Amino acid sequence: MGQVLTLLYHRINKIENDANFLAVSPEHFYEQMLWLKRNFNIVRFEDKWDRIEKNAVCITFDDGYMDNFDNALPILQQLQIPATIFISTKTINTQEEFWWDDLERNIYYGKSDRNPMFSLKDDFFSCTWKTDTFGEKENLYKTMHWLMRDKISLQKRNDWMRQLYEWNEWDEKGRKENITCQVKECLEKDLSLITIGAHTVHHPSLAALPKSIQKEEILKSKTMLEQQFKREIITFSYPFGTKHDYDEITVEICREAKFQKVAANYSGVWKTGDDTMQIPRNIVRDWDIDTYKKQIVKFWNM
Numbered sequence: 027m028g029q030v031l032t033l034l035y036h037r038i039n040k041i042e043n044d045a046n047f048l049a050v051s052p053e054h055f056y057e058q059m060l061w062l063k064r065n066f067n068i069v070r071f072e073d074k075w076d077r078i079e080k081n082a083v084c085i086t087f088d089d090g091y092m093d094n095f096d097n098a099l100p101i102l103q104q105l106q107i108p109a110t111i112f113i114s115t116k117t118i119n120t121q122e123e124f125w126w127d128d129l130e131r132n133i134y135y136g137k138s139d140r141n142p143m144f145s146l147k148d149d150f151f152s153c154t155w156k157t158d159t160f161g162e163k164e165n166l167y168k169t170m171h172w173l174m175r176d177k178i179s180l181q182k183r184n185d186w187m188r189q190l191y192e193w194n195e196w197d198e199k200g201r202k203e204n205i206t207c208q209v210k211e212c213l214e215k216d217l218s219l220i221t222i223g224a225h226t227v228h229h230p231s232l233a234a235l236p237k238s239i240q241k242e243e244i245l246k247s248k249t250m251l252e253q254q255f256k257r258e259i260i261t262f263s264y265p266f267g268t269k270h271d272y273d274e275i276t277v278e279i280c281r282e283a284k285f286q287k288v289a290a291n292y293s294g295v296w297k298t299g300d301d302t303m304q305i306p307r308n309i310v311r312d313w314d315i316d317t318y319k320k321q322i323v324k325f326w327n328m
């Protein structure tokens with residue numbers, strides 16, 4: 027029986043300060059897809075994989091950046107490659123950025139005349155950071171990202187973001203290149219190669235949340251995408267997706283929600299008999315084609 031190597035992309039774009047190394051340039055993406063098309067059977071994420079005879083590759087994207095539809099989709103269409111896009115719904119159809127991008131924008135690209143210190147007011151984490159140099163900004167970004175990922179509640183995350191906005195005295199309109207899925211525009215495109223999957227509302231680390239909130243995050247994103255895209259949503263991916271970011275409760279909720287397949291984020295290859303609620307995926311960086319080929323071989327052998 028064949029095995030399936032699932033690849034995890036986030037965005038196809040050229041980004042100046044890609045703080046989380048999530049972007050692959052359109053040029054590299056084209057080369058990568060062309061090479062895959064010539065060398066592998068490429069399957070859809072939601073297909074039944076038990077009876078695949080030849081080893082196959084599956085393409086997925088997390089988060090739902092608009093560049094998936096603007097930059098990746100034309101390449102996928104040209105090469106006739108199917109892909110799944112897992113969308114986190116809080117910012118869709120708005121001009122806002124995802125919280126980690128918004129954090130980056132507020133820290134690195136704030137108003138030049140703002141206070142060169144940021145003081146966070148919190149009942150537990152109050153702290154003041156200098157923000158003069160790139161290194162100091164980087165330190166603040168990394169600390170805030172680490173805390174916002176799974177150490178504080180969603181309410182706190184919103185409150186801290188509000189404090190950053192006040193510090194910069196600006197509004198919530200994000201940068202154009204970071205815009206997330208605009209459904210009306212997406213629906214004007216041919217989406218026959220694209221499967222839409224859910225990815226929660228606020229992109230939290232689910233394992234850190236009580237069951238009721240986990241359920242709300244998962245089900246609300248599913249329902250919203252179903253209404254927006256007018257199709258059934260049968261796949262999901264865990265935000266961040268490492269084994270620390272979801273737990274048995276999360277898996278149970280996904281089963282109850284009738285997701286046919288769920289994607290995780292740790293390296294590996296899926297083989298017949300493996301859990302379909304925790305499909306391993308392998309993150310792709312902005313690699314040139316030679317590095318990419320070596321990485322794919324490494325992924326197969328992990």
Ligand SMILES: [Zn+2]
Pocket residue numbers: 088089225229264265266
């Ligand atoms: Zn994500």
